[in-house]
Amino acid sequence: MIRLKIDIEVLKKLERSIDIYNPEKGEVPIKILGFGEISLVFELLSDVEPIAYKRIPIFDNEKQVNRHIWAYNEYNRILDQDVGLNLPKYDVAWFKDDEDKIQFYCVQEKISPESVGNRVIHQINDDDINTLILLVMREMKKVWEYSKNHETIDLGLDGQISNFMLIGYDPDNPNIDMNTKLTYIDTSTPMFRKNGVEAMDGELFLKSTPSFLRFLVKAAFLDEVIDRYYDWRLVTIDLIANFFKEQRPELIPGIIRQVNKFFKEEASEFNIEPITFEEIQKYYKNDKMIWVIFQNARKIDRFLKTKLFKKRYDFYLPDKIKR
Ligand SMILES: Nc1ncnc2c1ncn2[C@@H]1O[C@H](COP(=O)(O)OP(=O)(O)OP(=O)(O)O)[C@@H](O)[C@H]1O
Ligand SMILES: [Mg+2]
Structure with a gap:
């Protein structure tokens, strides 16, 4: 972990005054x-050196915080030093606010928003998108190769295109080739298991779930949702299905062909079954439905808490996510 220059006082002031409906x-x-x-x-x-703060309002006590910091640092260290992904400089910041509530942030150096994958794919041509996908697959291969070679450790990754940034990307001259380097940014949810034990406290995954749904979510999907980040094939399906959400479904058949070729030629030792279009479609429909239900339930939860019970609601809910 590299200490970034964080102004805790400004963060405290922010938490005192944040309007979670309209944070800006x-x-x-x-x-x-x-x-x-x-x-x-x-x-x-107000920051001189631009920093990205990921506000994660899920902690009830210091024990959870300490475990999370350990898992976060370890996950970043493994991905960075052992696996060989490029990560931004990272750190954490936390404090107890005036009401003694824990406010926690994962902190990273800020990277130019134009170079995030889900922005880039709207700037480059279809061949370049295929190049980008291949580069992402090669980064992912490092992760699953590591897990394969280390019996006691399993790594998970969220392979969505919005989690990769292109180093040296110039939006005015959008160029990408086989030598373009990627940075992986989505490290705030540490996903690794040591001897089969999840590093992160599984209950924390539920924190953004409205309390009236927690029981259901825990019983019905929690393990499944977490497990799928450890399965390279499912992570890849998620990456491809994203092109529905990004309104580019016509690219999907070509991407599938390329990914299957990659699995066969560059990752044959993993024996991964070819992915089909029907699978992507089915996954997308399912995923979309779950998230729409979930987002609506969270809006109801927010309404109940803030308007009816005059309590604080901790999460920021984006208005409408186009899916
Ligand atoms: N270091 C950074 N610099 C600039 N923008 C960033 C940085 N980190 C994240 N972002 C932006 O915020 C988005 C979400 O960040 P990230 O992927 O880390 O969170 P997430 O894991 O998807 O969120 P959650 O865990 O709540 O689902 C990214 O897709 C990117 O657009
Ligand atoms: Mg992400």
């Missing part, structure tokens, strides 16, 4: 860089 409109000026299902990613406009 608060007292402390921030700019949203992105968001995931749990985290809100932003930069503080």
Whole structure:
């Protein structure tokens, strides 16, 4: 971990005044860089060196925080030093706010938003998109090769295109070739198992789930959702299905062909069954349905908490995600 220059006082002020419906409109000026299902990613406009803060409001006590910091550092260290992915400089920041609640951030050096994969694919031609996919597959191969060679450790990865950034990408001259290097940014959810034991506390995955759904989610999908990040084939299906969400479904058959060729020629030792279009379609429909239900349930939860019970709702919910 490299210590980044973090101004805790500004973060404290931000938490005191954050408007979770409209985070950019608060007292402390921030700019949203992105968001995931749990985290809100932003930069503080007052920072001299640009830093990306991933706000992860899921911790109840210090024990959870310490375990998470350990898992986060270890995951980053393995991916960076042992597996050989390129990661941004990383750090964490946390404190207890005025109400004694834990506020936690994973912190990374900020990378130019134009160079994130899901932006890039709308700038480059179809051949270049195929090159990008191949580069992503090669990065992923390093991860699964590591797991294959280390009996006690299993690594998971979220292979979505929005988790990779292109080093040296120039949006005015969008160029990509087989020598382009990628950075992997989605390391705030540490996904590794030592001797089969999940490094991250599984319960934390449920924290963004409305309490009235937790029981159901835990019983019905939690293990399945976590397991799928450890399975290279499923992670690849997720990567490909993303092109539905990105409104480029016509690219999918070509991408599938290339990925299957990759599995056969460059990763034959993994014996991965070829992926089919029907599978991608089915996965996408399923995934879409689950997330739409989930997002709506979270909106209801937010309404109940903030409007009815006048309590605080910790998560940022994006308005509409086009799927
Ligand atoms: N270091 C960074 N610099 C610039 N932008 C970033 C950085 N890290 C993340 N982002 C932006 O925020 C988005 C979400 O970040 P990230 O992938 O780390 O979160 P996530 O894991 O998808 O969220 P969640 O875990 O809540 O589902 C990225 O796709 C990217 O657009
Ligand atoms: Mg992500």
